[in-house]
Amino acid sequence: YKIGFNNALSGVYCLDILENFAVYGAEALGVDLMVVNDEGTIEKSISNVENMIASGVDGIVYFGLSDATFAIVAKMCADARVPLVLYDHLPTPDTLAHLRNNPYFAGAVGEDDYDAGYPIGEFAAATGAKTAVLVTGNRGDTTHEARVKGFTEAFEGAGGKVLDIAWAATGGRAEALKKSEDLLVAYPDVDVVYTTSGEPAVATMEVLQKYADLGIQYYVTDLDPPILEGLQEGKISAANGAHWINSGLAVALLHNFLEGNPIKDANGQAPVFHVPIIVLEAGQYKAYEEQWLNNMPFTPEEIRNLSVKYNPAASAESFETLLANYSVEQRIMDKFEAGIITEEDLERYGF
Amino acid sequence: MTKSFSLSVADVSKSFGPTRAVIDVSLDFRAGEIHGLIGENGSGKSTLLSMIAGIHTRDKGQMFKGGQPYDPVSPAHANEQGVSMVVQELGLVDGLTVAENIFLGKTDQFANRGVINLRKMHRAAEEAFAAWGISQVPLDVFASSLTVEEKKLVELVRALSTDPDVLILDEITAAFSHNNRTALYKLLAKLKAQGKLILFVSHNLPEALQLCDRLTVLKDGEKVDTLDSKGLTEDELKRLMVGREIKETYFYTPAKNENAEPVLVADGITVDGVLHNVSFELRRGEVLGLGGLSDSGIHELGKVLFGLTRADQGQVIFADTGERIDSLRKAINSGIAYVPKDRDTEALMVRATIEDNLCLPSVDAFVGPLGFLSPRKRKKFAGEQLEAFEIKASGIRQAVNQLSGGNRQKVSLASWLSRPNKIIILDSPTRGVDVGITANIYKLIAEVKQQGIGIILISDELPELIGCSDRILIMKNGAVARIFERAEGFSENSIVEVMI
Amino acid sequence: MGDTHPMLQRFGKRRMQQVLVLAGLLLVFLIIHFATNFRFLTGRNMGIIVSHAVIPTFITWGLIFSFTSGMIDLSIGSIVVLASNFAGILGLKFGYVGLILGGLVAGVLLQALNGFVFLKTKIPPWVAGLGMAMIYESIGAVYSTAAVRSGGMVVSLGSQLRGLGQLPFNVLMLVPGLIAVYILFCRTSIGLNVRAVGSDLRVTKEMGIDPNRAKFLSMLVCGVFIGLGSAINQSYVGQLLPRTGLTTVSTIFQPLTAVLIASSMGAIFNVVIGVVIGTISLSALFNALTLLGVPSGTWQEVVLGMLVIAVTIVSMRGEEGVVK
Amino acid sequence: MGDTHPMLQRFGKRRMQQVLVLAGLLLVFLIIHFATNFRFLTGRNMGIIVSHAVIPTFITWGLIFSFTSGMIDLSIGSIVVLASNFAGILGLKFGYVGLILGGLVAGVLLQALNGFVFLKTKIPPWVAGLGMAMIYESIGAVYSTAAVRSGGMVVSLGSQLRGLGQLPFNVLMLVPGLIAVYILFCRTSIGLNVRAVGSDLRVTKEMGIDPNRAKFLSMLVCGVFIGLGSAINQSYVGQLLPRTGLTTVSTIFQPLTAVLIASSMGAIFNVVIGVVIGTISLSALFNALTLLGVPSGTWQEVVLGMLVIAVTIVSMRGEEGVVK
Ligand SMILES: Nc1ncnc2c1ncn2[C@@H]1O[C@H](COP(=O)(O)OP(=O)(O)OP(=O)(O)O)[C@@H](O)[C@H]1O
Ligand SMILES: Nc1ncnc2c1ncn2[C@@H]1O[C@H](COP(=O)(O)OP(=O)(O)OP(=O)(O)O)[C@@H](O)[C@H]1O
Numbered sequence A: 001y002k003i004g005f006n007n008a009l010s011g012v013y014c015l016d017i018l019e020n021f022a023v024y025g026a027e028a029l030g031v032d033l034m035v036v037n038d039e040g041t042i043e044k045s046i047s048n049v050e051n052m053i054a055s056g057v058d059g060i061v062y063f064g065l066s067d068a069t070f071a072i073v074a075k076m077c078a079d080a081r082v083p084l085v086l087y088d089h090l091p092t093p094d095t096l097a098h099l100r101n102n103p104y105f106a107g108a109v110g111e112d113d114y115d116a117g118y119p120i121g122e123f124a125a126a127t128g129a130k131t132a133v134l135v136t137g138n139r140g141d142t143t144h145e146a147r148v149k150g151f152t153e154a155f156e157g158a159g160g161k162v163l164d165i166a167w168a169a170t171g172g173r174a175e176a177l178k179k180s181e182d183l184l185v186a187y188p189d190v191d192v193v194y195t196t197s198g199e200p201a202v203a204t205m206e207v208l209q210k211y212a213d214l215g216i217q218y219y220v221t222d223l224d225p226p227i228l229e230g231l232q233e234g235k236i237s238a239a240n241g242a243h244w245i246n247s248g249l250a251v252a253l254l255h256n257f258l259e260g261n262p263i264k265d266a267n268g269q270a271p272v273f274h275v276p277i278i279v280l281e282a283g284q285y286k287a288y289e290e291q292w293l294n295n296m297p298f299t300p301e302e303i304r305n306l307s308v309k310y311n312p313a314a315s316a317e318s319f320e321t322l323l324a325n326y327s328v329e330q331r332i333m334d335k336f337e338a339g340i341i342t343e344e345d346l347e348r349y350g351f
Numbered sequence B: 001m002t003k004s005f006s007l008s009v010a011d012v013s014k015s016f017g018p019t020r021a022v023i024d025v026s027l028d029f030r031a032g033e034i035h036g037l038i039g040e041n042g043s044g045k046s047t048l049l050s051m052i053a054g055i056h057t058r059d060k061g062q063m064f065k066g067g068q069p070y071d072p073v074s075p076a077h078a079n080e081q082g083v084s085m086v087v088q089e090l091g092l093v094d095g096l097t098v099a100e101n102i103f104l105g106k107t108d109q110f111a112n113r114g115v116i117n118l119r120k121m122h123r124a125a126e127e128a129f130a131a132w133g134i135s136q137v138p139l140d141v142f143a144s145s146l147t148v149e150e151k152k153l154v155e156l157v158r159a160l161s162t163d164p165d166v167l168i169l170d171e172i173t174a175a176f177s178h179n180n181r182t183a184l185y186k187l188l189a190k191l192k193a194q195g196k197l198i199l200f201v202s203h204n205l206p207e208a209l210q211l212c213d214r215l216t217v218l219k220d221g222e223k224v225d226t227l228d229s230k231g232l233t234e235d236e237l238k239r240l241m242v243g244r245e246i247k248e249t250y251f252y253t254p255a256k257n258e259n260a261e262p263v264l265v266a267d268g269i270t271v272d273g274v275l276h277n278v279s280f281e282l283r284r285g286e287v288l289g290l291g292g293l294s295d296s297g298i299h300e301l302g303k304v305l306f307g308l309t310r311a312d313q314g315q316v317i318f319a320d321t322g323e324r325i326d327s328l329r330k331a332i333n334s335g336i337a338y339v340p341k342d343r344d345t346e347a348l349m350v351r352a353t354i355e356d357n358l359c360l361p362s363v364d365a366f367v368g369p370l371g372f373l374s375p376r377k378r379k380k381f382a383g384e385q386l387e388a389f390e391i392k393a394s395g396i397r398q399a400v401n402q403l404s405g406g407n408r409q410k411v412s413l414a415s416w417l418s419r420p421n422k423i424i425i426l427d428s429p430t431r432g433v434d435v436g437i438t439a440n441i442y443k444l445i446a447e448v449k450q451q452g453i454g455i456i457l458i459s460d461e462l463p464e465l466i467g468c469s470d471r472i473l474i475m476k477n478g479a480v481a482r483i484f485e486r487a488e489g490f491s492e493n494s495i496v497e498v499m500i
Numbered sequence C, D: 001m002g003d004t005h006p007m008l009q010r011f012g013k014r015r016m017q018q019v020l021v022l023a024g025l026l027l028v029f030l031i032i033h034f035a036t037n038f039r040f041l042t043g044r045n046m047g048i049i050v051s052h053a054v055i056p057t058f059i060t061w062g063l064i065f066s067f068t069s070g071m072i073d074l075s076i077g078s079i080v081v082l083a084s085n086f087a088g089i090l091g092l093k094f095g096y097v098g099l100i101l102g103g104l105v106a107g108v109l110l111q112a113l114n115g116f117v118f119l120k121t122k123i124p125p126w127v128a129g130l131g132m133a134m135i136y137e138s139i140g141a142v143y144s145t146a147a148v149r150s151g152g153m154v155v156s157l158g159s160q161l162r163g164l165g166q167l168p169f170n171v172l173m174l175v176p177g178l179i180a181v182y183i184l185f186c187r188t189s190i191g192l193n194v195r196a197v198g199s200d201l202r203v204t205k206e207m208g209i210d211p212n213r214a215k216f217l218s219m220l221v222c223g224v225f226i227g228l229g230s231a232i233n234q235s236y237v238g239q240l241l242p243r244t245g246l247t248t249v250s251t252i253f254q255p256l257t258a259v260l261i262a263s264s265m266g267a268i269f270n271v272v273i274g275v276v277i278g279t280i281s282l283s284a285l286f287n288a289l290t291l292l293g294v295p296s297g298t299w300q301e302v303v304l305g306m307l308v309i310a311v312t313i314v315s316m317r318g319e320e321g322v323v324k
């Protein structure tokens, strides 16, 4: 099979990691993955889908920059009789209901960005923190708007106050460095800093280093290597986000459909799988680096197990079980039991 | 100082696409002479000189200097070999100071390890102005703030600063006022005495006859003849240039009604620092000449009358309607036409076609029944004008920047004179135009006048003013010095006296 | 001079060149067709290609006017975002009439504002365009923030009013568009003045054309086409999220390339038609590269970048390029 | 004409204007200081402001050269990305020498390539710049994708070689930078020729200057400063991720604004110093807006957009703007 896959904007680390895991999953399943770059624009994401269909893909795994694109893309797919799976960005309930009427809609795998921000807000408030400032991505970006909203509602719900938000726009890390530094001059007494996005997070971490005397707690959503290092060195109080795996699972979900085994949820509808947002503690740095970044969190075998082609019993349950056990500890233990990692490794990882 | 050298060109040719600008010209120049080049517009004078100055490369032929093959690949290369030129167009960089302009490309002499010593450079510039007897221009201002005349002076200093054996001046006097012309003549005489060769282009035949030792006449890119100027008459020259007899130069006919009612009234016009309380009337069917020295303000006055420059005080009234002309729109809607002096930067879209240039001021005439423009009408109109003004071009689709200076001027004139006007303001209309066309323009002025149109003729050439005008208004330092009536009889001497 | 003979000849030559260019294009298309296992020249794929070209075509038509008069406007991307959203808002209230009117009104008003700023302030348009883009993007962000605050998102058409952006209506819109642009650009004094101003500002002024008026008009006309393009765009994508950080500036790239293609063929096709050929070729190019499996985001962009440069080289040959 | 008296007068006037501008700036700063509870004019905050201005200053210095010669280059953002990464790679191998050399080599080479493309192809630089930006971004994306595929990320300095980008070294770099730019721009034939070419191409040519050589040199000099800026940048941020979709174009905005500020004060301060005043004012502006609680992402950008427009208006007053 040839499966089409869109990267919303190449060069954004998290999106590239998602692409990477999709490529890995596709290889495991023995399918070709055709990757396109939408360059961050909605128009391009739609026309890319049409072009992929024209190029004869057998199915599409799609990341929607806007909820409104889901219906259009689904219609295009239905017209061309090409099945569709959504990854990462999940449709709203209304849209989902609409999509489920479409026989070529094969399901979705993603996580809720609101749920990434909310627990951190709760956690920060629970430490007794009263004030927070946020450093985040672009204004209008649904991912970051949702994370900001999640944090703010949890934190302010618990009696805290969000003093200011720096929208770090696209200037990349240099701009984020400046903005977070200016922000700390403005609010030197703040208790908590939360960043929702990899690049600003690294920048803010560096700035906070300079202001270590202020004793500010630092939280991050989105993990990339420098953040992991920061976690390990105690520069970050806690981080979530870790490694998204939805892209590869979406490929597996689509593969089932293509193999004539459309997976249905308990109500017999196209399923929506939520990937848990794993939280990484400082000590787990090594494990994460070696077992997520240098090696993938799942073996090709485990991914193949999700598809009916290799595992006749593959079903919604296979996905649910896998997701239910998706945490750092569980993964490491599973890998240990599968003989992939040794006891020595376990010790190094601090288990 | 007198090096034994001479310059010669042999069988030199140059074409621009289909235009054969210079055809097999051979000439020998002598050290210590002023050699004039004359010929109609587009006869190839500038092209020939540009090849000598290293601006253009020739297609064929050879050049020699001091007996050696002379092959300049760039103006700088020509400079190194003792040849410099003041080109016909403006030749300064606006964004550099005067001193920087003079030494651009030659600053190494003031540099220490690549860093230029500004004080040294300024001193050298001052010395150059003084040494050549040229009136000094401020050195540390941007060239953009200079007048055309001042710019030409700086260009002259720049050309002289390399101490050339051969100095080429292409229509430099056209930009000069009376006083600077006199200074230039003196300077040239001095250079000549030093044994330098001066190549000089001018459309002013008396000037050329008086100044030059020998004259070469070019026609259609070919050399007609080289003659000693001693004993030569203007009429002979004209005949050589044009190939036919030009009998009359001015076609003056008296205004129909000496006391016709005014069409345009200038009332106390003041532009700070430029014009002071200028008042006069332009009457129907008359030619009012405006004359004066370089900073007298005549050219600025033209712009004010056309609404291009806003007066700080006073007003211009269009008498028919009593409307105040304070914008270009109003001027044009009232039927005022204006042919600017500086054709390349003010009068023409040099990159556009002749057709576009000709049609633009008359656009309204080409609107078809549905309000859309008719390409056919435009083409026809442009074709007619091309013929009427004898514009030398390959067709109406040729770009204006491919025309010679004089032919550009004709396009500029044609575009304005071809529309229905009530008042025409002509600023130096014959500047850089050959005698044949000059005569045509004078004739045209006389004809237009008969239709009752009021004409303002701004000119640096006294004979032209005297030959065409019913009245001559002489300005001095931005104010009206005196208005001469034709009735009292114009005399060059009395006018010059008022001017100075 | 100028007898009809050479003109006739020239006319014949031009016709032949037109045929040659089109034949060449067809040949390239055929080669791609074979190279892509006969997936390229199918009716359906052609439909996709043309329909991807519709919105850029409208925007490019608009840009011909502003470009020609020297008003390079890097803020059009942000204007499209605002105009599309406005079209969506009015569209949800008043149906298709609202959609189109919304796009038009916003397009014209914002371009008028730009025109005003560019002309009154005499700022080099490309600089002012960046400034305006920043302001418009921020307005979009304010709107989006407000929408998020109140629990929603920026306007989304859902499944309503989506016809205009789909086949066949979007492609049909090209016909009246083409006629309107042709007449405006080539056969009215607006177009003539715009072209004159673009050719030589100073002189045009002294010839009695009010250059500011001509430039302003060119911005308004540009606004009309950008507005129409935005309305179709909103219908096509359903929802357009405002972006900040000058990311909208890249929108100009494709129309710009199309203008360049058009003026590189200026001697052969009228620029108005050249634009259509340009936008369709570009859309075909992306389509073909995708069909051929060239990865987008990297190599496709390298191809496009080099195409821009190649096409500009050709278009600079002629004296009178649209882009300066 | 031209006796020395008025010249002296002018000189005195200029000095007074300089004092006035600086006094005005100080007054504004004082007001902000009071409005922000005395957080603005602290030693530490001043250090922050100046150190935020260092990298834009270097880039802007470079841009003065290319802008003046008419080579507006929208690809500098993508060049900074590549040059920073290259500096990082060499830096990890050869220490500070590698860092600086890496930035310099990449900056100069890429600007040379741009210069070559701009000049050989005669494409309007702002168009070609977009094309080159697209190509450079793609190269960055290829590199970054390769790095991610092999489980890593693009080069990161970690905690090494970070001194150059930090106080006081980054600010100290401004001093030799300022001197070098001043001499190059105002007192060498390179600068003189660049200014001449930018002002009047035809005449400069007739004066015997090879304009292409001058323009190419201006690109090389620009490359030197962009390269230095990139090296400092890499040291400052540690790691720079390549982006696609022409998102790097926005990098030019702040340096452009600084150039505008500089040329708006062209009659008062030498443009080289004006640039420093410009970048520091901008950095102070953002800092102050944040201290004052103006929301970023919306209103801060509106302020910047309007500032660009306001400053350009002023800078257009003078005869000789750098930006055309
Ligand atoms: N981890 C993620 N999960 C889902 N979507 C994401 C993620 N990161 C980025 N995106 C999406 O990618 C697009 C571009 O992201 P943006 O430009 O904000 O990058 P960024 O701020 O550097 O973020 P990040 O740190 O996540 O890379 C956004 O539309 C956003 O929705
Ligand atoms: N750059 C050019 N491109 C094309 N044709 C040119 C160019 N320069 C000059 N010509 C043509 O060459 C011929 C000679 O022009 P040239 O400028 O030498 O004439 P001229 O004698 O100096 O005229 P004038 O007295 O009007 O200055 C003219 O027909 C002109 O159209």
Ligand SMILES: [Mg+2]
Binding pocket: A014, A137, A143, A196, A197, A198, A222
């Ligand atoms: Mg993100």
Ligand SMILES: [Mg+2]
Binding pocket: B045, B046, B047, B088, B170, B404, B405
């Ligand atoms: Mg000449």
